[in-house]
Amino acid sequence: MIENSFVLYGNIIYSEDKDTLKIFENSYAVCVDGISKGVFAVLPDEYKSLPLIDRRDCIIIPGMTDLHVHAPQYGFRSVGMDCELLEWLEAHAFPEESKYADTEYAKKAYALFVNDMRSGFTTRACMFGTMHVNGTLELMQLLENSGLKTMVGKVNMDRNSPEYLCEENAEKSAEATLEWLEKSKKFKNTKPIITPRFIPSCTDELMEKLGKIIKEQNLPVQSHLSENPSEIAWVSELCPWSTSYGDAYRHFGMMNNKTIMAHCVHLPEEEITMLKENGAFVAHCPESNMNIASGISPVCRLLAEDINVGIGSDVAGGTTLSIPKAMALAIQCSKIYWRYIDKKYGYLNLENAFFMATKGGGKFFGKVGSFEDGYEFDALVLDDKSIATYVDFTLKERLERLIYLGTKHNIKNKFVNGVQLF
Numbered sequence: 001m002i003e004n005s006f007v008l009y010g011n012i013i014y015s016e017d018k019d020t021l022k023i024f025e026n027s028y029a030v031c032v033d034g035i036s037k038g039v040f041a042v043l044p045d046e047y048k049s050l051p052l053i054d055r056r057d058c059i060i061i062p063g064m065t066d067l068h069v070h071a072p073q074y075g076f077r078s079v080g081m082d083c084e085l086l087e088w089l090e091a092h093a094f095p096e097e098s099k100y101a102d103t104e105y106a107k108k109a110y111a112l113f114v115n116d117m118r119s120g121f122t123t124r125a126c127m128f129g130t131m132h133v134n135g136t137l138e139l140m141q142l143l144e145n146s147g148l149k150t151m152v153g154k155v156n157m158d159r160n161s162p163e164y165l166c167e168e169n170a171e172k173s174a175e176a177t178l179e180w181l182e183k184s185k186k187f188k189n190t191k192p193i194i195t196p197r198f199i200p201s202c203t204d205e206l207m208e209k210l211g212k213i214i215k216e217q218n219l220p221v222q223s224h225l226s227e228n229p230s231e232i233a234w235v236s237e238l239c240p241w242s243t244s245y246g247d248a249y250r251h252f253g254m255m256n257n258k259t260i261m262a263h264c265v266h267l268p269e270e271e272i273t274m275l276k277e278n279g280a281f282v283a284h285c286p287e288s289n290m291n292i293a294s295g296i297s298p299v300c301r302l303l304a305e306d307i308n309v310g311i312g313s314d315v316a317g318g319t320t321l322s323i324p325k326a327m328a329l330a331i332q333c334s335k336i337y338w339r340y341i342d343k344k345y346g347y348l349n350l351e352n353a354f355f356m357a358t359k360g361g362g363k364f365f366g367k368v369g370s371f372e373d374g375y376e377f378d379a380l381v382l383d384d385k386s387i388a389t390y391v392d393f394t395l396k397e398r399l400e401r402l403i404y405l406g407t408k409h410n411i412k413n414k415f416v417n418g419v420q421l422f
């Protein structure tokens with residue numbers, strides 16, 4: 001295993017922006033102390049003494065970011081796909097999540113999840129744990145050992161949840177959060193992110209306490225926004241003082257450039273403006289939105305408005321941790337949206353989807369998701385020989401085939417911040 005400083009040689013592709021792929025045939029990607037120094041057709045003299053990893057037949061791309069995923073739901077992925085959101089939570093998500101009160105169960109179940117993520121395309125992820133402090137710390141420890149760089153949330157929920165999965169009150173939920181934050185300090189690559197489940201499961205009192213913690217400790221926050229029409233109607237009943245679902249978060253200081261809002265399927269104009277003006281991130285989760293019949297996010301509009309958008313697998317609303325699969329589905333469902341709902345913003349192309357999966361979502365972690373100078377060096381070396389064909393393809397076409405047909409078995413090497421995982 002080579003750590004921190006090295007040169008990767010092969011066919012290198014990354015996003016310059018949402019419309020542009022930079023493609024370099026037979027070139028050198030340089031990593032020094034975990035940071036990219038750029039891509040070169042001819043290796044500059046100053047880097048010639050670094051170890052060279054020759055992957056001339058492969059495609060080398062930045063690691064991918066999963067901006068929204070529920071670790072405790074991994075065990076029942078692809079079950080319950082005939083339900084809508086609220087019914088699905090009651091029937092599947094809540095009963096399974098309650099088992100994570102048992103730390104031994106959590107340890108075993110999370111190990112499967114972390115192993116799958118480690119061996120796949122994801123190098124960065126923002127995820128939900130459960131409301132349980134110890135179970136969530138087990139997840140964080142496993143992630144810390146994995147070499148991935150992640151943000152993990154202990155979930156807050158003190159209302160409208162089944163008795164077996166509900167915190168006693170706002171006070172207790174906030175106390176548990178502070179305890180968890182304190183205990184999370186030992187982790188280097190696994191950071192805490194405040195995680196109110198969604199407005200329906202958090203009292204105003206709890207949201208206020210969480211808003212205060214966010215402000216005092218300068219923490220990021222993740223939640224769900226405007227996923228399903230019944231959920232949105234419920235929020236307007238629960239927060240009659242709010243002007244929109246998004247306003248119910250903004251009111252408590254949860255709408256800024258350290259905020260991830262998953263889904264954003266049914267957005268009123270006010271929420272689009274709010275996301276844009278505050279620099280908040282949207283986690284686009286196309287598979288989940290189709291599986292639990294929520295709808296299709298107007299993601300082309302969001303990109304056109306320069307709103308920060310990344311991709312989420314949203315397991316277990318989504319069935320798989322594969323971000324390439326989510327990219328393909330994002331492209332496909334945007335075409336349905338374009339055909340049936342709104343032609344104004346076009347549909348997603350490969351460039352758009354690749355950007356969201358790498359540089360777009362990576363931005364939540366800082367300079368992540370590109371091989372440009374100064375970016376943290378997260379890389380996947382992809383070998384497409386097993387995707388049989390008789391045709392000679394261009395590098396862009398080979399990338400497209402890897403997105404639509406590739407699996408984790410096509411990943412030959414993986415690096416996170418310059419550290420080789422395999």
Ligand SMILES: [Zn+2]
Pocket residue numbers: 068070224262314
């Ligand atoms: Zn979710």
